[in-house]
Amino acid sequence: MSTSLPLITSSVTTTFTARTKKTQGFRVSSCNNVTPTNNDDNDNNQLILPETQKLVLPNNMNVDRRNLLVGLGGVCTAANLASLSSTLASPITAPDPKCKYSYVDKPGSAIRTLKCCPPNLGKEVKPFVFPHKKEPVRMRWPAHKGTKEQVEKYKRAIAAMRALPDDHPHSFKQQASIHCAYCNGGYTQIESGFPDVELQIHNSWLFFPFHRWYLYFYERILGKLIDDPTFALPYWNWDDPAGMEIPEIFLGDESNPLYDFFRDPKHLPPRVVDLAYSGKDQDIDPSLDQKECNLITMHRDMITNAVDDISFFGGVYVGGSEPVKNGDPSIGSVEAGCHTAMHLWVGRPRSEFPNGEDMGNFYSAGYDPLFFVHHANVDRMWKLWKDLCLPGHVEPVEDEWLNSSYLFYDENEDLIRVYNKDAVDMRKLGFDYSHTDINNVPWRNSRPAKRKEKLPPASGGVHPGKQPLKLTDKNLKVRVTRPDPPKDDDRKNYKEVLFIDGIKHKGNKLVKFDVFVNDKISADDQALSTCDPEYAGGFAQIAHGSDMAMPCGARFGLDELLEDTNSEDDKVAVVKLVPRTPAEKITIGNIRIDWVSASIPLADVEKLNSEVFLPVKLGNILKVSIDRPDVIEKRFYKEVLSIKGKNLDNKAVKFDVFVNDKVNKNSKKEDLPTPCSPEYAGRFARLPLNNGDSSSDFEVTFDLDKLLRDTKTNHKREVVVALVPKTAETKSLIITDILIKLV
Known part of the structure; x- marks a missing residue:
């Protein structure tokens, strides 16, 4: 011994x-x-x-x-x-099919219906049963690399779904309306004991598991419609340079079942996607191209800013919580980053359609087949984040997360209650992703170029003690004192993280601002690009729900940023918030830096x-x-x-x-x-x-x-x-x- x-x-x-x-x-x-x-x-x-x-x-x-x-x-x-x-605290429990009309910022201009409630077939709710082990694994494929057979099957399945009557639970309308009901105020938390509190599956730790279940049943319904038990969805491989355009199979006109009119015509191929898109096309450093900048964004969303379960999945959300209002309010790095950017990038500009249909608004996003293919890649990020095998990369294990549940109609038109705890293991669910070797993802080592010279510490900015801070249409600079580092022999056990807490904004408004740290180059009223090492990340919210003030927060890893900007020895970090959308009634509760154990x-x-x-x-x-x-x-x-x-x-x-x-x-x-x-x-x-x-x-x-x-x-x-x-x-x-x- x-x-x-x-x-x-x-x-x-x-x-x-x-x-x-x-x-x-x-x-x-x-x-x-x-x-x-x-x-x-x-x-x-x-x-x-x-x-x-x-x-x-x-x-x-x-x-x-x-x-x-x-x-x-x-x-x-x-x-x-x-x-x-x-x-x-109790887990979130989605209610039965009873729900109410959803809402948007401009209901008089809504292109899609706000009647998003599912049909009530009078069926009892059944427990979920995993697919039989002998079922073939549905291998999801990159949309830009699909074989002729895969593409034909996919188009045939979507066409069959479009042909169903609107009141059928498998119809194109009903599948699109699921997102509307869960995201735009269709449900309350009545089953969790709070009938007057709205249910929202974005901006918290519910985001990833809810959308995994959504895709799970959607995929199986499509397979049932064409009598193919091996049918698998494609995924939009926008994290790989070869997939950074809208896939060709979605182009054309209404004769193509994958086509959607409500896509920004300026962003059709050969235009490369912008994974940090804020509603306006940006000019990047001529020495970089957009694809390289996208890889930097992916590294930031998946590694730098995704240091633990809260940073990646989002903050705690339990019964009685207002949307994004909880003990540790924060939005996950992927959800607030590349996920939201792609919604905005694909949807019609609000200058043309006030609600930003289709992908640009949660109530209408499901009407574009690209939505499901986009979210298949978002779900793939969950798998890749775990495959990185880095400290902190684990799903939540709190009972309130494990036992949060939702209701879906399955491929047999049965109403099924599913739980987060059963969404963790993809293989038990019978699907996987091809071309997904973590050792081959192109963004794994895509840090921005390091500044060649060490500049004096950044200056200016208000002290965060003057709170709450109001974000206007002008840049806001804040001086934040860095905490004393842990003792030298223990430093490698910790990571330095920037916290922006108590961000309050109207839920029915599009919100986006970028965060830069120690920008020693650009003027106060200007900003660097998202490809520069000073860029910490962005905070973005697609308009959804009512005009209630929605509090939330964001986290940004600083270790790589401080190293790449030669700022490791600076005692104070100057944080610059750059509004990218009209900053209507946006306030910041607190900006701080803390050490977290790894x-x-x-x-x-x-x-x-x-x-x-x-x-x-x-x-x-x-x-x-x-x-x-x-x-x-x-x-x-x-x-x-x-x-x-x-x-x-x-x-x-x-x-x-x-x-x-x-x-x-x-x-x-x-x-x-x-x-x-x-x-x-x-x-x-x-x-x-x-x-x-x-x-x-x-x-x-x-x-x-x-x-x-x-x-x-x-x-x-x-x-x-x-x-x-x-x-x-x-x-x-x-x-x-x-x-x-x-x-």
Whole structure:
């Protein structure tokens, strides 16, 4: 047994009590003598990143949060039922087909109908069932590379859909109206207990899973219409230079079922798309071309600004939340970036059609077949983001995300309720993407050219303390003090991130502004291009919903930007906000810079040599050695890691679990375990349960059998478990027990 790690001796729980082994050690199973407090020294506003490629869920996390009030399983024990407040967050639950008229900014000028409610066939809602394993995998293909057979099948399927009567759930109109109903005020959160609160699936962590389910049923319906169980959608490969034009198969006239009149004629081929489009064609540096600039944008959206689940998926959105109004309001990097840019780039200009039909408005976007092909590539970004295997690249695992659900008519006209947790594994859903090797994507290393000389620090700008800041039609410069960096030996464990919080604007207005940091070149009333290294990214919102003020936020990674602009040593960052649309009643609540954690903190490894007595506060990292139980007939049992703890109900909890990692004080950054590493056991996360001072117990378990085989450590008599907190609040969590069970 290693002497460099604290020892915790495990109890064993089996189905036969006669075989239960109990040994004494440093484990303390009671948690009554230690209570987490709100006054923890480590508690600050720092946000910490996660790290994961595969979504490894705790065994007891598949719980409908609404059922916790009647039978607390999973995250809280029944003993703490009385401490739970009525403010317990619940997953978003889409209602039955009853809905109301949708709305747009200019209803009198609407080209498409605002009657977006689905037909009510009087059918009971059925649970989702995964496709049979023997079904062929539907391999989605790049639209610019489709074979003659693939293109003909696709056109025939769309033509068959167009031929159906409008009131048929599979009709072209009804499939287009799904987006309208979910995005333009057709539904409320009545099933989540909030009948007066609008349901919105954009601008939050619902964005990716909702659209994945939308495409899933759309694809299967098209296949059913042409009696082809192998039918697969194309995807618009706009992240590759060869696919950066509207695919040829969508051109022509109304004789082509893929044609749509409401596309900007100025942006038809051979015009190259602008993945940072803001409603106006930009002039870029003559030394670059638009395709190269697009690759820089993709790198920014997928890597630089997508450092963790919140940055990529968007902020938390639960029952009772106003659209984009929640505890951590932010819009995902891809949604706010290339996704929205392509909607605006394809749709008709608002100077011609006030509502920007078709792709330029959520209510009408589904009427253009390009919408589904565009979103197929957006969905592909989800896959590629995970395949990058970078720290932080993992889906949310909070119960409120896993159990958020929607309703769709399937290919058999049955009404099906689907959940986010079932959208994670594409292979189980029976589809995949061709030409999607992460090692071959052209934007992976497409950082902008570094400035050749070091310029004096940027000057000017107002202090962010003068808040809220009002964004007008003129550029706004803000001076933001950078926080002190972590200690030198721990710096590589952190990333520097710019937060723009509390962005308020009218939901029925098109909003876009760009963000530049340390622009030391252009005048105050001017701006560089989106291809320049000073460009941090953009904030964009397509008009949808009512004229209510919609609060949200954005995040931008700074590490690469500061390096590429030779600004690493500047004490202050000057942030320039450049409005690209009329800045009507846009305010900014706060602009700040913070450090976020990325991986196992190497600086704390040397602190792990002392014995640990449980219960213990988690701190920066907890790493312990645990005895494995004796097994007589291993084939009858499954080995499970159990972690128990106590946490304040008003604190968010998120920690990652690694088993038998080989990290030590001499490890290099490239040797740290990643989301793809076999040592990764999974993650536990929980949102605050209420605003009081109560605390709750939790237990989370992780399967070990496959992990031990994959790490080639199943012969060892002990395992090394590392718990790594992903938020500052998690550091105050009390761990009361860590043990291995046989079940």
